[in-house]
Amino acid sequence: MGGKKESVQQLDDTYSASQDALSLLAENAELSDQDGRGVAFRRAAAVMKSLPEPVTSMTQLRGLPCLGEHSLRVIRDVLENGASREVESMKQSKQYKALKVLTGVFGVGAKTAARWIREGIHTLHQLRNSGHTLNRAQQAGLEHYDDLNQQVSKAEAEAIQQIVEEVVASVLPGAKVTLTGGFRRGKLMGHDVDFLITHPEEGKEVGLMSKVVSWLESQGFLLYQKTTRNSYLVSDDSPALPPSNMDRFERCLSIFKLAQDQPHRAKQLGALPLDTAEHRRGDSGLQTDQDSCSQRIQTPGGQEDTKPWRAVRVDLVVSPISQFAFAVLGWTGSKLFERELRRWAGQEKAMSLSSHALYDNKKRKYLQASSEEEIFAHLDLEFIPPSERNA
Missing domain, CATH: 3.30.460.10 (Beta Polymerase, domain 2)
Incomplete structure (x- = not known):
């Protein structure tokens, strides 16, 4: 009986490791200002997360959407070796560590962090002693770095x-x-x-x-x-605005x-x-x-x-108040869920969805909504409660 429990735990750990590996690749792509690659890995991780049972064989993934060659290669590595060698190597790289540290400063984006790294700045200590003039946001971010990189409880x-x-x-x-x-x-x-x-x-x-x-x-x-x-x-x-987050x-x-x-x-x-x-x-x-x-x-x-x-x-x-339902939908997230919802609106319904409004491009008019439920109805979608939007 104990061996069976241990086997199930190992499956769950491998299943989780595949999701984590894909999420880390997505994070690295985003930190490197490669949003397209980041979205691809986020979608792959979301597919893995949505599966009803742990993956024990690559045959279970046949025909599933959003799993490209790179993602499948990572998943196979995790299944066979317990971890992705590519991801483990990435986590130890000087570039990744520096990007994580520098983009952790409030007010610092991927491009700024990459420029500082090219200048030889990899740590907060080096940044403080670099002589760079930081804007107000970056100064506050550096001063309160530890607090801002600590999670907030409900x-x-x-x-x-x-x-x-x-x-x-x-x-x-x-x-x-x-x-x-x-x-x-x-x-x-x-x-x-x-x-x-x-x-x-x-x-x-x-x-x-x-x-x-x-x-x-x-x-x-x-x-x-x-x-x-x-x-x-x-x-x-x-x-007034293109579909965007x-x-x-x-x-x-x-x-x-x-x-x-x-x-x-x-x-x-x-x-x-x-x-x-x-x-x-x-x-x-x-x-x-x-x-x-x-x-x-x-x-x-x-x-x-x-x-x-x-x-x-x-x-x-x-x-x-006229835009509040759209604002609540947009600001609830997750980012990937919102992206897919806008994609559905544009590609399947010929509509433009933003956090301000929903525009029907065929009828050439805005569609009013006083609740999230009404927005989903306009999009011919079953309402998805916030708790199920973690993508």
Whole structure:
């Protein structure tokens, strides 16, 4: 009996190793700015993940889509040897390690990382001593590197949500805050936290973001923030934007200062008007940078004690209610699921889908939707709940 359990475990481990190997190849391609290869490996990994039982023979994969020669070669290697030699070699390569480290800096993309590597920069220490002038995002990313490369728990995301909801409600009663991304798909851990904000009355959301950001900044919640305006313009006779995972909503990319006692502190916000004298003085009763959110504390021995807060990546996005269903769908993900959904809309339905709208290219008109279910219905698809969109 024990031998049977051990055999099943070995099958599961091999099955998982195949998915992991393909995912690592996808990651390496994306880090190397080879998005096409990255998508191919992501699709192959998704196919493996969707199979009802572990793969024990290559014959089980005959006729399956999205499994190219390269992916099949990797899977065969895992089945025969327990691991992919190509992937193991890649993981040990200086290039891969450097790309992982440098793109882990908030504000640094694949192209910037590749340029630094060509200049001989492979570590954070080398970057700090390189003399490079970093932009504000990169400076913040380097300063808070360890925190930002640590996963965020759902409990932490919900603590931040409580803060954001209280602030939004005090600024614009009736406004709605929705936690999106992986947490909406049921994941317990994530890399960042994304919120969509709207109001049931079209146009009421205008001006909301600046007030919310101003409040969060005044209370010491934001270590970094960059806000961009809504640049989406709707055209009556054609899609304003091509189908893409990029959108043009008003957005605040931020690094949030999350205190260990954040849930308790969230209750202190109350519903103070944004323009009160107390808010202008930063004296709303909420603890600020100068108290519980202090930096690392020096112990008598000169060593740093654990700081009572951590930095977390948080995106705030404001959407008009008319576009909210599309925004929720787009921001829920996963990236591969969204890509395939847009591909289906374009190739099978002659429609253009974005996080703003769905446009019927044959009828030459936008299709309205007030829920995700309505969008799936327009696409002649059965509704897929968020928990099943992890691709």
